[in-house]
Every structure is written in structure tokens, then in C-alpha cells.
Amino acid sequence: MFAFIVSRLLQxxxxxxxxxxxxxxxFAYVGDPVAIMLGQDYTEAQREALVRDLGLDQxxxxxxxxxxxxxxxxxxxxxxRLARPVADLILERMPATLELSxxxxxxxxxxxxxxxxxxxxYRNSWLSRFFLxxxxxxxxxxxxxxxxxxILVFSVWLGVLPSFGRGETVLVGGWWTTGFLTVxxxxxxxxxxxxLGLFQMTLIMRLVRSEMLEVLRTDYIKFARARxxxxxxxxxxxxxxxxxxxxxxxxxLQLGAIIAFAIVTExxxxxxxxxxxxxxxxxxxxxxxxxxxxxxxxxxxxxxNLVVDLLYYLVDPRLRGSLAGSxx
Amino acid sequence: MPSDAPGVELQTxxxxxxxxxxxxxxxxxxxxxxxxxxxxxPLTVLSALVALTLIGGAVFAPIxxxxxPFDLATLNLMDAFNPPAWMEGGDPRxxxxxxxxxxxxxxxxxxxxxxxxxxxFCSVIFAMTLGVTIGLVAGYVGGTTDAVLMRIADIKLTxxxxxxxxxxxxxxxxxxxxxxxxxxxxWVVIFAIGISNWVQYARTVRGSTLxxxxxxxxxxxxxxxxxxxxxxxxxxxxxxMGPVLVIATLNLGFAILAEATxxxxxxxxxPTQPSLGTLIRVxxxxxxxxxxxxxxxxxxxLVLMVxxxxxxxxWLRDALNPKLR
Numbered sequence: 001m002f003a004f005i006v007s008r009l010l011q012x013x014x015x016x017x018x019x020x021x022x023x024x025x026x027f028a029y030v031g032d033p034v035a036i037m038l039g040q041d042y043t044e045a046q047r048e049a050l051v052r053d054l055g056l057d058q059x060x061x062x063x064x065x066x067x068x069x070x071x072x073x074x075x076x077x078x079x080x081r082l083a084r085p086v087a088d089l090i091l092e093r094m095p096a097t098l099e100l101s102x103x104x105x106x107x108x109x110x111x112x113x114x115x116x117x118x119x120x121x122y123r124n125s126w127l128s129r130f131f132l133x134x135x136x137x138x139x140x141x142x143x144x145x146x147x148x149x150x151i152l153v154f155s156v157w158l159g160v161l162p163s164f165g166r167g168e169t170v171l172v173g174g175w176w177t178t179g180f181l182t183v184x185x186x187x188x189x190x191x192x193x194x195x196l197g198l199f200q201m202t203l204i205m206r207l208v209r210s211e212m213l214e215v216l217r218t219d220y221i222k223f224a225r226a227r228x229x230x231x232x233x234x235x236x237x238x239x240x241x242x243x244x245x246x247x248x249x250x251x252x253l254q255l256g257a258i259i260a261f262a263i264v265t266e267x268x269x270x271x272x273x274x275x276x277x278x279x280x281x282x283x284x285x286x287x288x289x290x291x292x293x294x295x296x297x298x299x300x301x302x303x304x305n306l307v308v309d310l311l312y313y314l315v316d317p318r319l320r321g322s323l324a325g326s327x328x
Numbered sequence: 329m330p331s332d333a334p335g336v337e338l339q340t341x342x343x344x345x346x347x348x349x350x351x352x353x354x355x356x357x358x359x360x361x362x363x364x365x366x367x368x369x370p371l372t373v374l375s376a377l378v379a380l381t382l383i384g385g386a387v388f389a390p391i392x393x394x395x396x397p398f399d400l401a402t403l404n405l406m407d408a409f410n411p412p413a414w415m416e417g418g419d420p421r422x423x424x425x426x427x428x429x430x431x432x433x434x435x436x437x438x439x440x441x442x443x444x445x446x447x448x449f450c451s452v453i454f455a456m457t458l459g460v461t462i463g464l465v466a467g468y469v470g471g472t473t474d475a476v477l478m479r480i481a482d483i484k485l486t487x488x489x490x491x492x493x494x495x496x497x498x499x500x501x502x503x504x505x506x507x508x509x510x511x512x513x514x515w516v517v518i519f520a521i522g523i524s525n526w527v528q529y530a531r532t533v534r535g536s537t538l539x540x541x542x543x544x545x546x547x548x549x550x551x552x553x554x555x556x557x558x559x560x561x562x563x564x565x566x567x568x569m570g571p572v573l574v575i576a577t578l579n580l581g582f583a584i585l586a587e588a589t590x591x592x593x594x595x596x597x598x599p600t601q602p603s604l605g606t607l608i609r610v611x612x613x614x615x616x617x618x619x620x621x622x623x624x625x626x627x628x629x630l631v632l633m634v635x636x637x638x639x640x641x642x643w644l645r646d647a648l649n650p651k652l653r
Contacts, residue, residue: 015483026499140635142585144592145627148612152620163616260488267593268612282498282595290498297491 008309012302019298023291024067027077076292081284086292090274095176096166097273100265101258103189104197108258109251112201116208117240123213131205138202143261147195147268154191162188164270196265200254207250211243244315252308256301365647372643375636382633386441393435394423412621425621427607428614433621436607437629443603444630447518448584454522455583456576459529464568466530467537468560478534481527492524493586497595513598521586528575536568574648578641581634588630604630 051057058066070076076086119128155163167184169177179185215221216239224234263275270276274293281289357363366372385392410426424433466477484492497520501509509516540546541564549559590596591605592612599606604626611623 014479018483026502136635136638137631140581140638141631142588142592142634144589145608145631148608148615148623148627152615152624156616156618156620257488260491263494264490264589264593279494279593279595282494282501282593285498285502287502290495294495297487301487 004313005306005310008306012306015302016298020068020071020295021064023071023294024064026287026291026294027067071295076295077288079281079286079289081281081286081289086288089277089289090292090296091175092177093272093274093277095178096271097259097262097266097275099179100189100192100196100271100273101255101262103193104258104262105200105251105255107193107197108200108204108254112204113208113247115201116205117212117235119205120209120212120216121235123209135202135205138198141198143195143199143264144268146198147191147265150191150195151268161191163191166272192265192269192271195268196258196262199261200251200258203254204247204251207247208240208243211246212239215239215242245312248311248315249308252304252311255304256297259297259300362647366643369643371639375639375643378632379636379640382441382629382636383445385438386445389435389438389442393432393438395432395435397431397436397439411619412625424625425619427610427622428619433625436602437604437626440602440604440607440626441629441633443514443597443601444584444587444605444633447514447521447587447597447603448580450518451521451525451583451587452576452580454518455525455579456529456572458522459526460533460565460569460572462526463530463533463535464537464560464565467534468541468556468564470538474534477530481530484527489521489524489582490586490589493520493590494593494595496520496523497590501595510598510600513596514601517587517590517596520590521583524586525579525583528579529572532571532575533568536571537564540564540567570648574641574645577644578638581637581641584630584634584637604633 074087078084079086079089082089115131119131122128151163154161162184165188166179167186167188168182169179169185170181172178172181179189221234221239224238229238259275262271262273263279265271266273266275267279274296277289278293280286281293366376390396412423412425424437427433427436462477462481466474497516500516500520504512504516546559546563549563554563587596587603588605588608591603592609594609596605597603602610607626608623608630611619611621611626614622
């Protein structure tokens with residue numbers, strides 16, 4: 001088990017290196033930080049001094065090494081636009097994005113899996129057809145349009161839910177702000193999390209459905225029926241359990257997509273998270289924030305992939321033997 | 329109805345099939361399994377009609393549109409915020425109402441759909457060319473080249489496409505001077521969406537190339553001394569293109585959505601060439617003052633476009649998959 005984790009981490013290392021190389025190249029070759037920091041009036045001596053201070057006269061790999069050392073300490077320099085440390089900016093925005101993303105993922109799973117099981121078991125009922133139609137619309141509607149339509153109906157026409165912001169937040173543990181503990185925070189969370197989770201929900205539903213259809217045809221299900229087990233035991237104990245491996249993979253990978261699409265949702269709802277910060281950075285060519293966001297997302301994805309692999313290990317006993325054999 | 333087209337009943341009999349072979353191109357197409365499964369699915373026919381209408385409206389927008397939304401001389405700010413023609417206060421000149429600058433929404437949507445479709449098609453073609461080339465080279469050459477290319481594909485897959493498109497767009501924005509960027513913005517978006525979406529083509533083509541390259545016709549081509557490049561392009565390529573076309577159809581919907589998303593976020597096509605996404609973003613500002621039509625109609629157009637393209641893609645995938653017949 002331990003060897004497995006270590007080997008996975010070693011595999012993730014080249015990915016992180018490649019991503020940090022891209023981030024660094026963004027710093028080094030896109031835009032001119034010296035010109036931005038000096039402003040309009042400067043002498044050649046001032047310029048050279050600044051270049052030396054920033055270490056820009058060093059060879060590429062020395063600079064890259066410095067960049068890596070700084071990045072490992074969470075130091076990504078100052079935002080060009082806001083003139084504040086990038087790490088602080090990202091840290092103070094992170095709770096908002098993570099709370100939104102996890103709520104969306106939870107909604108997607110909690111609604112998508114039962115819908116998938118139902119449509120798989122009763123494939124010809126009208127309710128199943130209804131769910132499938134909804135899922136088709138869910139796949140074809142862009143995230144931002146879902147958000148706009150929800151705002152139009154629930155904020156503008158009905159006026160029951162807020163259309164922007166996080167509501168009141170509470171400070172927990174010194175730096176984590178949470179909207180889970182206030183009524184206005186929870187109300188503000190409803191529309192954005194539905195917007196963000198709808199696509200994933202339809203995806204999970206379709207996946208569970210097709211897996212269920214596949215599994216229900218297998219011999220061991222027939223055998224379970226022949227043994228006289230209850231439908232409940234067969235459907236949930238035998239069938240659903242065996243659909244979980246692909247569901248876990250896709251959900252895990254989709255968690256990354258959720259965090260990426262949080263950019264769009266956050267823009268629609270003016271949700272003060274990392275996505276909004278990133279999109280403002282893209283629009284203003286604020287390279288330090290873009291580079292730091294890229295590194296952080298890469299790290300997050302590597303961690304998610306690791307957790308997904310570990311979950312496989314827990315869910316599918318067949319993997320345990322082969323992994324033990326292949327470990328170093 | 330297409331289902332009583334000549335030749336549909338000729339499916340089974342061998343002499344009649346030979347007869348069918350002598351028929352013209354169109355008749356042969358009407359006799360094919362593809363047309364048969366198409367004409368038997370009302371939903372597919374409907375989505376094809378919707379897609380054709382939208383594409384037609386977009387392509388011929390300069391001829392068909394009742395107003396020219398970019399002709400400043402005809403714009404009148406007095407016409408701004410007119411509701412759709414059937415609502416109270418609506419103006420019969422403007423079927424779907426007008427936007428904040430007094431432009432006819434119906435015409436603006438036609439021009440917007442034109443930009444959306446153009447970006448969609450171009451980025452799919454770009455992604456396809458890039459992906460097919462990489463997949464073909466990786467599968468045919470093999471070895472280290474294959475390993476490196478597929479590692480790059482893996483790393484690319486680690487990130488969601490929309491994020492990659494955003495990053496590429498942001499990088500180009502930072503690298504180019506502002507005036508230059510505004511002029512080439514459309515191509516930047518096409519490049520960004522294409523680059524975020526080639527992996528699926530590359531993987532599929534690589535897989536089929538690995539199978540094809542060990543077949544006898546490839547060996548025969550090698551024996552008669554053709555160059556590797558020649559074998560790849562004129563022998564292997566035609567045999568691996570089938571699934572690629574299906575992926576391309578399915579990806580067209582994605583590309584249109586990606587463009588709309590980028591434009592909605594304000595980093596896509598320039599405001600001087602508004603696509604459907606740009607129109608939705610502009611309309612979003614007026615949602616609270618009650619002018620819902622500025623957002624909703626471009627939104628409906630976008631959804632119809634993507635939905636019909638996706639349904640066509642789904643059908644094509646199923647129709648070309650012999651396992652499902």
C-alpha cells in the first residue's frame with residue numbers, strides 16, 4: 001500500500017515538473033516584468049540593477065531552480081494588477097471555490113446515482129424517459145446559460161434567492177471563511193451549486209445507467225436471482241457495487257472539471273472565489289496569478305488522481321493482488 | 329417522406345443490389361444503410377432540419393437578415409430595448425426586439441451564429457488536423473516518439489479543455505500587443521479551442537494505426553519501396569478516418585459551447601464581432617432591469633444549435649457502429 005502511494009507520487013513528479021516549467025516560461029518570456037515594475041521614467045543603471053535584483057541575468061536553469069524553490073514555499077511574487085502577494089490572494093479566495101465545488105459534486109452524486117439506478121432498472125418507464133430528456137438538455141445547455149436562466153427565474157421573477165455573492169460568511173480557524181453556517185450563506189450557495197453540478201449530475205446518471213444495464217445482464221445477477229435474493233439485495237448489494245469503479249473514476253476526474261468550470265459559475269454569480277480571480281488575471285494578462293493558479297490546479301489534479309487510485313484499491317479487491325505484485 | 333425513397337426495399341436481394349450499384353451517386357446514397365437509419369429516426373431528421381436552418385440562416389445572414397446590425401447609419405438609440413414584436417410595446421419591425429444599442433436582435437443573432445459556427449468549424453478542423461497528425465505519427469513510428477507524444481497527451485488530459493483554452497488565450501493576450509491582438513482575436517480563440525481538444529483524435533487514430541500498420545497492404549506498400557510519409561498519408565490515413573469523423577461531429581457541439589463560454593467570460597472573440605456568447609454576456613447586464621429577451625433569444629439559438637449538432641453526432645456514432653445494429 002505504502003509502496004503504491006510512493007510509486008504514484010513518483011509518477012506525478014514529471015507532470016508537476018512539466019507544469020512548473022510552463023509556469024516559469026510564462027514568467028520569463030511573456031510580457032516584460034521589468035518594464036512593468038519600472039514604469040515610464042528610469043535610467044539604464046536602474047534597469048540593470050533591477051534585472052540583477054530579480055536574478056534575470058542568470059542562466060535559464062538557475063532562474064528555473066530559484067522559481068521552483070520559491071514556488072515550493074508558496075511564493076509566487078506580486079500580482080501585476082493588485083500589487084499584493086499572489087499566494088495571499090489565492091488563499092483568501094480558496095475557501096469560496098472549494099465550498100462551491102464540493103457542494104456541487106455532492107449534489108451531482110446524491111441526485112445522479114439514484115437517478116441512474118432508477119433509469120437502469122426501469123428503462124422503459126415514463127419517469128426514466130423524462131430523466132433522460134433532462135440529461136440531454138443538461139449536456140447541451142452551457143453552464144453559464146443555466147446560471148443565467150436560474151437567476152432570471154429565482155432572483156428576478158420570483159425574487160426568492162440571491163443572484164450574486166456568498167451571503168454572510170463566518171471565519172473558522174483563523175483563515176477559512178465558510179458560508180455553511182449562516183442562512184444567507186446557504187441560500188447564496190443554492191443557485192451556483194445547482195448550476196455547477198447539473199452537468200456532472202447528468203453525466204453520472206448516464207454512466208450509472210449504462211453500467212447498470214451492462215451488469216444486470218451478467219450471469220452472476222441471474223444466479224443471484226436464482227438463489228432467491230431480494231431485488232433490493234441484488235440491485236444495491238450486487239449490481240450497484242459493481243458499477244462503482246467507473247463511477248469513482250469519472251467522478252474523481254470530474255471534480256477537476258468542476259473546479260475548472262467554477263470559473264464560469266463564479267463569473268455568472270460574482271462568487272468571490274479563485275475562478276473569478278483567474279478570469280480577471282486572464283483578461284488583464286496578470287501573469288503571476290495565472291502561473292500560480294496553473295501550478296495549484298495541477299497539484300490539485302495530481303492529488304485527486306492519487307485519491308481516485310486509492311479508492312479503486314478499496315473498491316475493487318482484484319486490483320490488490322496485482323498491485324502487490326507490481327510494487328517495487 | 330424520405331422513407332419511401334426508391335431503393336429502400338432493395339436491401340436484401342443480390343441481383344437488385346448489383347442493379348443499385350449501377351445507379352447514380354444520389355440513388356446509391358438513398359439506398360445505403362446510413363440513409364435508412366437516418367430516415368427511420370424522426371428525432372434525427374428533426375435535428376438535421378434545425379441544424380440546416382440555423383447554418384443556412386448564419387451563412388446567408390448578409391442576404392437574409394432584415395437589418396444590418398453593424399451599419400451604424402441605420403441604428404437609432406430611440407429603438408433601444410424594444411421588446412419582442414408580440415409583446416406590449418413591441419415594434420413589428422423588430423421580431424425579437426432590440427438590444428441596448430437599438431440593434432435588431434433577430435439580425436444580430438443571425439450574424440452572431442455566423443461567428444459561432446465559423447469558430448466552431450475552424451477549431452474542430454484545427455484540432456482534427458493536429459490530433460490526426462500526432463496520432464498517426466505516434467502510432468506509425470512508435471518507440472520513443474510514441475511514448476513522448478502520448479505522455480504529452482496524458483498531461484494535456486489532466487487539465488479540462490476549457491481551462492487549457494483559457495490559459496492559451498490568456499498567454500497569447502499577454503504576449504501580443506493590444507492592437508495586434510484585437511485584430512487576430514478570432515484566430516486566437518480558434519487556436520485556443522483547437523489546442524485544448526486534439527487528444528481524443530490523437531488517441532483514436534494512434535489506436536487504429538497500431539492495428540492497420542501490421543496489415544498486409546501496408547507491408548506490400550513497404551515492399552514496393554514507398555516512403556513512410558507516403559504510406560502514412562495515402563494508405564493508413566484513409567483507413568483510420570472513419571471514427572475521426574464521428575468524433576469531429578460530436579466535438580463540433582463542444583467547440584461551439586467552448587467559444588460561447590470564452591466569449592461569455594469576456595476573453596473570446598472581440599466585441600466588434602459579437603458571437604452568441606458575447607450577445608448573452610451583454611444581455612446578462614440587463615437581466616435585472618427586465619429586458620430578458622436580449623439574453624434569452626441568443627441563448628435559445630445557442631442551445632438549439634448545440635443540441636441538434638449533438639443529436640446528429642450521437643446518431644452518426646450509433647449508425648456507424650456495427651455492434652449496435
